Amino acid sequence: MQFEAVVLGPEGEPLDIPVEWSVRPAWLGAIGADGFFTATDEMPEPAENGGWVGAVVASVETNEGVASDAARVLVRADGAPLRLRIRPHRAVVTPGEDVQFETLVIGTEEPADWTTEWAVFPRDLGTITIDGLFTANPAYGDPSSGEFGPHEGAVGALVVLPDGSTLTDRAHVRVVLPGQPLRVHVRPVYAIVPPNESVAFEAVVIGPDGDPVDLPVTWHVQPDRVGTVSPDGVFTAADAAIQPDGWNRPRGTVVAEVRAGGGRVARGSAVVVVDLPDPQVFVRISPKSVTLELGESLEFQAEASLGDGTPVELSFEWRVSDPVLGTVTPDGVFTAATSVPSGHGRRTTVVVGGVYEGRLYWDFATVRVDR
Numbered sequence: 001m002q003f004e005a006v007v008l009g010p011e012g013e014p015l016d017i018p019v020e021w022s023v024r025p026a027w028l029g030a031i032g033a034d035g036f037f038t039a040t041d042e043m044p045e046p047a048e049n050g051g052w053v054g055a056v057v058a059s060v061e062t063n064e065g066v067a068s069d070a071a072r073v074l075v076r077a078d079g080a081p082l083r084l085r086i087r088p089h090r091a092v093v094t095p096g097e098d099v100q101f102e103t104l105v106i107g108t109e110e111p112a113d114w115t116t117e118w119a120v121f122p123r124d125l126g127t128i129t130i131d132g133l134f135t136a137n138p139a140y141g142d143p144s145s146g147e148f149g150p151h152e153g154a155v156g157a158l159v160v161l162p163d164g165s166t167l168t169d170r171a172h173v174r175v176v177l178p179g180q181p182l183r184v185h186v187r188p189v190y191a192i193v194p195p196n197e198s199v200a201f202e203a204v205v206i207g208p209d210g211d212p213v214d215l216p217v218t219w220h221v222q223p224d225r226v227g228t229v230s231p232d233g234v235f236t237a238a239d240a241a242i243q244p245d246g247w248n249r250p251r252g253t254v255v256a257e258v259r260a261g262g263g264r265v266a267r268g269s270a271v272v273v274v275d276l277p278d279p280q281v282f283v284r285i286s287p288k289s290v291t292l293e294l295g296e297s298l299e300f301q302a303e304a305s306l307g308d309g310t311p312v313e314l315s316f317e318w319r320v321s322d323p324v325l326g327t328v329t330p331d332g333v334f335t336a337a338t339s340v341p342s343g344h345g346r347r348t349t350v351v352v353g354g355v356y357e358g359r360l361y362w363d364f365a366t367v368r369v370d371r
Contacts, residue, residue: 003035003071004090005058006174013176014092019058028054028075039075047077082107084159084167091134091155092174095141101132101171103157117158125153125173132157136175143182143205143213148260151175181208184217184268186256192275193227193237201233201270203256218257226252226274237274250274281305281312281356283363291368292326292336300332300365302352314354314361322348325369336369346370 007015021031029039035058043052052075059068085104093099103116118128124147126136134155139145156170183206191199207213219229227237235254251273258266283304290298304312318328325348326336334350346369353362 001037001073003031003037003056003058005035005069006090006092007060007067014174017060019060022057022059023073024055024057024070028052028073031056037073043075050078051076082161082165082167084157084169086155086157086169086171088171090172090174092176093134093136094178095136095175096138098133098135099173101128101134101155101157103132103159103169105159105161105167113162115160117160119156119158121154121156121170125151125175128155134173136173140175141177141181141208143207143215143260148182150177177208182206182258182260182266184256184258184266186254186268186270188270190271190273191235192273193235194275195237195239198234198236199272201229201235201254201256203233203258203268205258205266215258215260218259220255220257221272222253222255226250226272229254235272237272280307280359281314281361282307283314283352283354283361285350285352285363285365287365289366291370292334293370294336294340295338297333297335300328300334300350300352302332302363304354304356304361312356314356316352316354319351319353320348321351326367334367336367340369340371 005019007017007019009015021033021035023029023031023037027040027044029037031037037056045052054073055070056073057068057070059066083106085106087102087104088099091099101118105114116132118130118132120126120128120134124137126134128134137147139147140149140151142148152172152174154170155173157168159167161167185204185206187202187204193199203217205213205215205217219231219233221227221229221235225238227235229235233256251271253269254272255267255269260266281304283302286301292298302316304314306312316332318330318332320326320328320334322345324337324344325340325346326334328334328350332352340346348367349364350367351362351364353360
């Protein structure tokens with residue numbers, strides 16, 4: 001008997017990965033790397049209820065452990081009776097695609113002729129003709145239908161032999177969506193929005209054929225502290241200020257989400273940055289650019305002033321963007337590293353910043369560390 005194994009990925013997609021075959025109990029028979037099983041000629045145990053029962057197992061090693069499936073096997077003591085097989089036994093099709101099924105009666109005295117009745121389970125999976133031509137439901141490929149998405153089911157066959165006896169079998173059918181069936185584009189992709197002000201986003205949903213489709217869109221913001229978004233995509237920035245420990249303007253993501261049939265979800269997003277009014281304070285660092293030798297030190301100076309030049313007293317905080325190249329003290333003294341790993345970049349920045357009336361102002365200088 002020829003067995004087949006299909007390995008499916010996290011999204012239900014077939015993967016081309018070899019499986020390891022085994023038989024339980026091992027004395028029941030042998031199975032090759034191609035899944036071809038041969039029952040043992042002489043069994044070490046007496047038959048029960050006219051035969052011996054076991055299983056054929058296919059397994060795959062994954063990062064999370066072993067994934068496996070098994071098929072029940074009955075080896076009859078009185079020889080193989082007539083049995084029915086549907087070919088192909090496992091079919092993978094796309095919505096609206098056809099596949100031709102046929103029946104094969106196997107046994108010691110194969111009949112010359114038989115009649116076949118076909119059925120599809122569930123009925124919505126597709127249609128099948130009296131000749132076994134199956135057509136997958138095209139609605140599975142239509143994003144506007146409530147059935148959009150991948151589906152699984154079976155094609156069954158009932159064979160009536162010349163003597164009136166019947167045989168049954170079924171084949172597994174998977175209806176998949178090729179490529180990226182549903183995409184969401186959000187425009188604009190990047191927006192800088194002052195606190196309490198708004199900007200309108202729009203979402204374009206692209207179907208499997210590359211054309212826009214009219215599907216409802218759900219909007220939300222991540223994280224929600226940066227603002228809100230209306231059901232029609234209008235984002236309003238929160239009344240947020242720069243956090244002194246963050247040294248960055250608040251930013252987040254506006255997400256457009258589309259839910260189609262079959263539980264499929266598609267998302268698109270845009271970046272939003274909560275802007276601030278024009279600076280009230282200017283911070284200046286000096287020197288703006290410097291080259292130092294390994295281990296050499298330099299004290300940077302920083303001053304702050306209003307737009308009219310009036311000095312402002314700030315409590316400055318100093319940082320280095322690449323600590324591998326050096327360190328800076330709370331007083332602005334930068335000391336270059338004594339060694340730099342081979343292949344590592346030689347340029348970094350020294351940043352100085354201070355908080356004035358709840359807002360952060362800063363400036364930076366470029367430092368190059370020579371060998």
